[in-house]
Amino acid sequence: GQQVMQIPQYQHVQEGEDFTTYCNSSTTLSNIQWYKQRPGGHPVFLIQLVKSGEVKKQKRLTFQFGEAKKNSSLHITATQTTDVGTYFCAGRSNYGQNFVFGPGTRLSVLP
Amino acid sequence: GAGVSQTPSNKVTEKGKYVELRCDPISGHTALYWYRQSLGQGPEFLIYFQGTGAADDSGLPNDRFFAVRPEGSVSTLKIQRTERGDSAVYLCASSFGGANYEQFFGPGTRLTVL
Numbered sequence: 001g002q003q004v005m006q007i008p009q010y011q012h013v014q015e016g017e018d019f020t021t022y023c024n025s026s027t028t029l030s031n032i033q034w035y036k037q038r039p040g041g042h043p044v045f046l047i048q049l050v051k052s053g054e055v056k057k058q059k060r061l062t063f064q065f066g067e068a069k070k071n072s073s074l075h076i077t078a079t080q081t082t083d084v085g086t087y088f089c090a091g092r093s094n095y096g097q098n099f100v101f102g103p104g105t106r107l108s109v110l111p
Numbered sequence: 112g113a114g115v116s117q118t119p120s121n122k123v124t125e126k127g128k129y130v131e132l133r134c135d136p137i138s139g140h141t142a143l144y145w146y147r148q149s150l151g152q153g154p155e156f157l158i159y160f161q162g163t164g165a166a167d168d169s170g171l172p173n174d175r176f177f178a179v180r181p182e183g184s185v186s187t188l189k190i191q192r193t194e195r196g197d198s199a200v201y202l203c204a205s206s207f208g209g210a211n212y213e214q215f216f217g218p219g220t221r222l223t224v225l
Binding site: 004030033035042044048050092096099100102103104 | 154
C-alpha cells in the first residue's frame with residue numbers, strides 16, 4: 001500500500017535558524033496536506049498543494065510540491081519558539097479517498 | 112464557532128471490554144474521518160464517511176472495529192473485545208466536502224486498555 005516517509009525525524013535549531021522537512025510518497029499523489037501538532041495538541045491544518053511543482057508561501061513558511069507529485073517540502077525561515085511542534089505531511093493517492101500521514105518531523109527551537 | 116468535539120476525552124478499560132467513542136463534527140461538514148495516533152507516530156487512517164455512508168473503511172485493522180454515522184452528523188467508533196494494543200489516541204476530523212478540503216481535528220480520545 002501507499003507509504004509516506006518524512007525526514008528528518010527530529011530537528012533541533014537555534015532561534016533564527018532555518019528549518020526544512022521533506023516528505024516522500026511511494027505513489028503519485030493527487031494532493032498533499034501539511035499539518036502542525038503542538039505538544040499535547042491535535043493536528044492543525046497548514047496548507048494543501050494540488051498542482052505539480054506548486055509553491056505556496058505563508059509568511060515565513062514555504063511549501064513545495066514536486067514535479068512528479070511524489071514529494072513535498074516545508075521550509076521555515078528564521079524559526080521562532082512558536083514554531084515548536086511536529087510537522088506532518090498527509091498524502092492522498094489518485095485512487096483513494098483517504099490520507100496517509102507521514103511519521104512527522106519534530107522541531108525544537110532553542111531560544 | 113464550535114469545533115470538532117470528542118467524548119470522552121479519556122477512557123480506561125480492561126482487556127476484553129467493549130468501548131464506544133463519540134465524535135461531533137463541525138455543523139455542515141459532510142466528510143468525517145477517524146484516525147488513531149500512537150505516541151511519536153503520525154495519525155493512522157481508520158475510516159472515512161461521506162454523509163451517512165462509509166466511503167472508505169480500508170484502515171480498520173480488523174472486525175473488532177466498527178464505526179457508524181447514522182444521520183450524517185455524529186459518528187461513533189465502536190471497539191469490541193479490546194486489546195492492549197488498541198491503546199492510542201483516537202482522533203476524529205471533519206471537512207466541508209470530500210478529500211480536497213482541509214480537515215479540522217478534534218482533541219481526541221485517549222484510550223487505555225489495561
